[in-house]
Amino acid sequence: MSFKDLQLNKPLRRAVADAGYDNPTLVQEKAIPAILDKKDVIVSAQTGTGKTAAFALPILQLLFDKQDAPKRGKKIKALIVSPTRELAVQIAKNFETYSTYTNLRTTVVFGGTSVEPQKDILNKGVDILIATPGRLLDLHKQTALHLDQVEVLVLDEADLMLDMGFIDDVRKIERLCPTEKQTLLFSATIPHKVENLAKTILNNPECILVAPNASTSKNIEQLLYYVPKRNKIELCLHLLRNTIKGHIIIFRRTKFGVSKLEQTLLKNGYKVDSIHGDKSQSARQQALNNFTNKEVNILIATDVAARGIDIDSLDAVINFDLPNIPETYVHRIGRTARAGQTGIAYSFCSADEKSYIKTIQQLISLQLDVIDDHPYPLDPKAKPIVHTSNKKSKHKKGRKGKGSKQKKKRWY
Numbered sequence: 001m002s003f004k005d006l007q008l009n010k011p012l013r014r015a016v017a018d019a020g021y022d023n024p025t026l027v028q029e030k031a032i033p034a035i036l037d038k039k040d041v042i043v044s045a046q047t048g049t050g051k052t053a054a055f056a057l058p059i060l061q062l063l064f065d066k067q068d069a070p071k072r073g074k075k076i077k078a079l080i081v082s083p084t085r086e087l088a089v090q091i092a093k094n095f096e097t098y099s100t101y102t103n104l105r106t107t108v109v110f111g112g113t114s115v116e117p118q119k120d121i122l123n124k125g126v127d128i129l130i131a132t133p134g135r136l137l138d139l140h141k142q143t144a145l146h147l148d149q150v151e152v153l154v155l156d157e158a159d160l161m162l163d164m165g166f167i168d169d170v171r172k173i174e175r176l177c178p179t180e181k182q183t184l185l186f187s188a189t190i191p192h193k194v195e196n197l198a199k200t201i202l203n204n205p206e207c208i209l210v211a212p213n214a215s216t217s218k219n220i221e222q223l224l225y226y227v228p229k230r231n232k233i234e235l236c237l238h239l240l241r242n243t244i245k246g247h248i249i250i251f252r253r254t255k256f257g258v259s260k261l262e263q264t265l266l267k268n269g270y271k272v273d274s275i276h277g278d279k280s281q282s283a284r285q286q287a288l289n290n291f292t293n294k295e296v297n298i299l300i301a302t303d304v305a306a307r308g309i310d311i312d313s314l315d316a317v318i319n320f321d322l323p324n325i326p327e328t329y330v331h332r333i334g335r336t337a338r339a340g341q342t343g344i345a346y347s348f349c350s351a352d353e354k355s356y357i358k359t360i361q362q363l364i365s366l367q368l369d370v371i372d373d374h375p376y377p378l379d380p381k382a383k384p385i386v387h388t389s390n391k392k393s394k395h396k397k398g399r400k401g402k403g404s405k406q407k408k409k410r411w412y
Contacts (some may be wrong), residue, residue, distance in 0.1 A: 006033060006057075007033070012057055012107070015097060016053075019097050023363050027054045028053055040182060040205040040206070042183070044209045046331070052094045055154050055156075056091070059078045074105060075125070077128070078150070079154070081136065081156065082156045083132065083156075083157050084132065088109075091108070098357075105128070109131045112280060112281030113281055118142045118144075123144070123215075129145070133170060135175060137169060147177045149178075158194050161189045162194060166237050183201055183202050185201075190209075219341070220342070224370045224371065225348050226349050226350075227376045227378050228350060228376065228379075235374060235376045237406070244315075247313060248316045249301060249314060249315075249316075249317050250299070250300045251300075258275075258300045258319060259276075261320065262359070272296055272298040273291060274299065276301065279304065284315060316343075316344045317335055319333075319346065319347040322357065326356070326360045327363065329363075347368065
């Protein structure tokens with residue numbers, strides 16, 4: 001199938017060809033016709049499957065005939081809501097690429113930067129707005145934008161959006177848009193809370209499942225190293241010296257862990273940068289640029305900070321800390337072996353992470369290859385380290401609130 005078969009017009013096909021794409025991906029084949037039919041859709045597809053173009057191209061086509069409104073007469077016709085700043089910027093770049101041969105105007109707004117330049121751009125009029133939830137609602141409160149002309153609403157990475165606590169914001173944004181609109185929900189996974197959201201805001205949606213949540217690419221070699229927690233940094237250095245080469249992302253569960261590993265690798269002469277939630281927007285964007293432009297070859301990240309970021313030609317992923325949610329493992333390693341390339345995923349497992357490996361292997365229906373030949377093997381009888389303190393707290397124990405008793409899943 002070609003992009004012409006998907007009924008895309010010549011200006012869009014020309015822009016797609018300029019970007020180096022010959023044929024649509026599976027998610028594009030399935031989603032584009034449904035969106036052009038003005039149906040609500042819910043799409044489950046992993047990172048790297050081309051899902052941004054799956055909604056960007058049909059939106060540009062639907063708005064194509066309305067593009068010649070005078071600039072100040074332009075109203076926001078399409079709204080794409082994204083959970084993180086990096087994702088929002090990336091989506092905006094995609095829209096700009098595909099709209100090269102149109103007069104449609106796109107802009108992106110997000111927190112962590114001055115609001116005034118964003119207000120100025122909005123005041124000049126835009127057709128397509130990409131936004132993070134918080135900044136979008138702030139600008140609406142300041143009457144810097146109006147959503148009463150929105151024809152298409154896209155919720156991208158919906159599962160992450162809800163995990164980050166944006167459910168109330170998302171519902172509020174949906175209510176600010178007209179009742180009669182087309183709503184598109186894209187998500188890497190479809191847990192119950194995403195299903196529940198879809199039931200309340202989508203109208204008779206077409207469900208498109210492109211890749212099962214449990215799928216991992218056959219082109220990814222998945223290696224498992226059992227290692228004591230205290231020796232993980234030494235094992236990482238050993239592998240970087242002797243085995244792992246090229247463009248590498250290392251995942252850690254916490255911001256503190258990211259910073260600690262970054263300092264160690266810098267001291268050992270590696271070209272490394274990092275992204276996590278405590279960094280400013282400009283610092284995070286600079287780190288991504290450094291990695292993309294190959295000024296550094298190692299990027300250390302938390303899951304939330306790195307979610308959905310599109311990086312081509314990644315050679316390896318290191319799971320320094322294993323994720324406690326097995327689907328997150330699939331997201332992580334899916335960043336390598338894109339577009340038919342091969343890649344390697346290295347996972348470090350300490351005694352207290354063995355249960356995570358079990359659930360990961362159950363999810364992907366695959367036994368990871370265990371590598372025993374390394375300098376820091378884990379004693380098979382090793383048990384999880386339980387941290388205890390002899391110090392008594394100065395504070396009296398209070399009653400636990402209802403919220404604290406509930407089991408909470410974390411993404412990182």
